Amino acid sequence: MFDWENIRYFLAVARTGTLSGAARSLKVDHATVSRRLSALEGEIKTRLIERQPKACKLTPIGQRVLELAQEMEEGAYAIERFLDASRSPLSGKVTLSAPPMLVANFLVKHLTVFRHANPGVQLSVSGETRQVSLSRREADVVLRLTRPEEPTSVVRKLGRVTFGLYASKDYPHLHDPSAWEFIAYDAGFVGVSQQKWLMNIAGKRPIACEISDINGHLVAARAGAGVAGLPDFLADTDAKLQRVPYDGEAFSRDIWMAVHEDLRRSPQIRAVMDFLLKVVAENPVFADNG
Structure with missing residues (x-):
């Protein structure tokens, strides 16, 4: 049986199209991505990616492996979401992705209040503008200034x-x-x-x-x-x-909150969602009068 971690590196290369892009998305160095990809191809004794000077191109077998690997990944994340949703109340780590301007100039001012109210929940906040995937657990909850379109997400407008x-x-x-x-x-x-x-x-x-x-x-x-x-x-x-x-x-611009449908009733996720709803609603400058 091949190493699932190597499959994860293969997926990153396939999605970004380059070794360097995969390295950035996984927050590792270029050499680690190359080594993991070579290890996977060595395990299955099949070439999955043609390494070209400026890009990586999937072989026909690589394209089919990509499709199957995405199904494996979704299954793994589904198990993880199920376990998180059934976890004991108000404990664990929750990742929140939000626009940098909201993180640096608004949300961080309220983190002490959240921590005092939910001492068992570790809130990990990332300021980023890219559209992260809730299905791939790149975040548990997202705030965005454009409506999230991921079909498995539950979306709510918070303000403006x-x-x-x-x-x-x-x-x-x-x-x-x-x-x-x-x-x-x-x-x-x-x-x-x-x-x-x-x-x-x-x-x-x-x-x-x-x-x-x-x-x-x-x-x-x-x-x-x-x-x-x-x-x-x-x-x-x-x-x-x-x-x-x-x-x-x-x-x-409207402020949107989204969470994966599998996690919306998880106690720790619910605590973060309620916190975001409260702090935005209590700030009159975000009132939606239109």
């Missing part, structure tokens, strides 16, 4: 993040919109709703800089680098920033 335009109170063009320069996202955000909203407002006015994360936009706006589109909950209370009026549509 509204956005506005902000600049430093010392920005030299604060009261001259024609001279505004904008802080935008980089090329990786083409098509993202926040970027499209900001670029529509900017029009033909210049882009001062491009930054890939919202906290960078906040710091740059504070420093007077230009006008930024920022979440109101993040910028309205900042003493160094001034909200500025603009011509254009209001913009907001």
Whole structure:
């Protein structure tokens, strides 16, 4: 019988298309992925992946093994979810994936309250923008600013993040919109709703800089680098920033919570879900008035 861990490495290579991509997703080094893949092919005495200079291509047998391995993986995760759901009340580790801006600027402020109320639950919070898989246990609960689409998930809308335009109170063009320069996202955000909203407002006015994360936009706006589109909950209370009026549509993004349907009644998962629902609902800036 072959080693299941080697199958897990094979799945990562098949999904990312490269050894380096698999290494990043598994948080190991490139050599470990290569060694595990070679070990699997040695165990079954069959080539599964053709290693090309810039990518890894599945062989015909590799494609079929991928399909079977995905079924094995789903079965393993189903067992894990079942065991977690039947665990004794309010104990164990729960992983939460949420957008970095919500983690760093909102959720961490409430973790002490959660811990005091649920001392047996270890909450592991990861700030990330990628769409993690609940089925593959990449997270137990997710918060997202776009509606999660995984078919096995149970989804609930919690509230709304509204956005506005902000600049430093010392920005030299604060009261001259024609001279505004904008802080935008980089090329990786083409098509993202926040970027499209900001670029529509900017029009033909210049882009001062491009930054890939919202906290960078906040710091740059504070420093007077230009006008930024920022979440109101993040910028309205900042003493160094001034909200500025603009011509254009209001913009907001909904906050969605999702959990795998197998885990929604698990006591420790339920505790995290109730915590998220409570802290968002109690913050008036997230109120959904639309």
